[in-house]
Amino acid sequence: MSQRSLNALVDRYIATWNEPEPDVRRKMIDELWAEDGTYYNRLFVCQGRDMVEAAISTAYREHTAKGFTFKSRNDAYGHHGGVKFGWVLAARSTGEVDTFGEEFLILDGSGRIVADYQFGLRPPAI
Numbered sequence: 001m002s003q004r005s006l007n008a009l010v011d012r013y014i015a016t017w018n019e020p021e022p023d024v025r026r027k028m029i030d031e032l033w034a035e036d037g038t039y040y041n042r043l044f045v046c047q048g049r050d051m052v053e054a055a056i057s058t059a060y061r062e063h064t065a066k067g068f069t070f071k072s073r074n075d076a077y078g079h080h081g082g083v084k085f086g087w088v089l090a091a092r093s094t095g096e097v098d099t100f101g102e103e104f105l106i107l108d109g110s111g112r113i114v115a116d117y118q119f120g121l122r123p124p125a126i
Contacts (some may be wrong), residue, residue, distance in 0.1 A: 001083075001111075006076035009111070010085045013103075017056055017070040025060070027054050034112040041118040067092050068079075081107045089120075098122070 001009070012032060019025040029049055038047040039055055046055045065090070073086035082104065089099040100121035108114045 001078055003076070006078050006083055006085075007072070007074055009083065010072045010074075013043045013105075013113075014056055014070050014087060015071045017059060020060070020064070022057065026053055026055065029056065032113055034108050034110075034114045037113045037115065039116045039118070041120065063089055063098075068098060081109075083107065 002102040009032075012028065016025060019028060023083060029052055033052055036048055037052060037081050038045060039052050039111050040092060044055070068089050069092050071088050071090060073088065076083055076085040078084065084102060084104050086102050087100065088097045090097050099120050099122055103119070104117040105113050106115040
């Protein structure tokens with residue numbers, strides 16, 4: 001995949017987490033994820049599109065619906081079916097970063113996500 005293609009994939013991925021309409025969000029998940037794709041974060045593991053949808057919908061309710069937005073750092077890098085990129089969760093009103101992290105995706109031969117490893121952190125208090 002070209003750099004442009006990688007960043008376009010990441011933009012579609014991030015848009016899924018910000019999408020307010022459940023039906024549109026599900027359609028996006030179906031387009032991006034392999035049927036048995038698995039999402040891993042430090043708290044839980046979700047396998048299959050239904051569970052991925054539940055996790056993304058929960059994140060939407062807990063963050064995006066409360067005034068935050070997910071943003072890509074536009075730094076996607078990939079090879080051999082793996083894609084790594086950074087993201088932030090920022091307040092829409094101020095741009096202040098609440099959480100930041102990195103994602104590592106493994107894609108199947110058709111470019112759908114088969115595994116998504118999320119590494120999220122909070123900025124240190126100064």
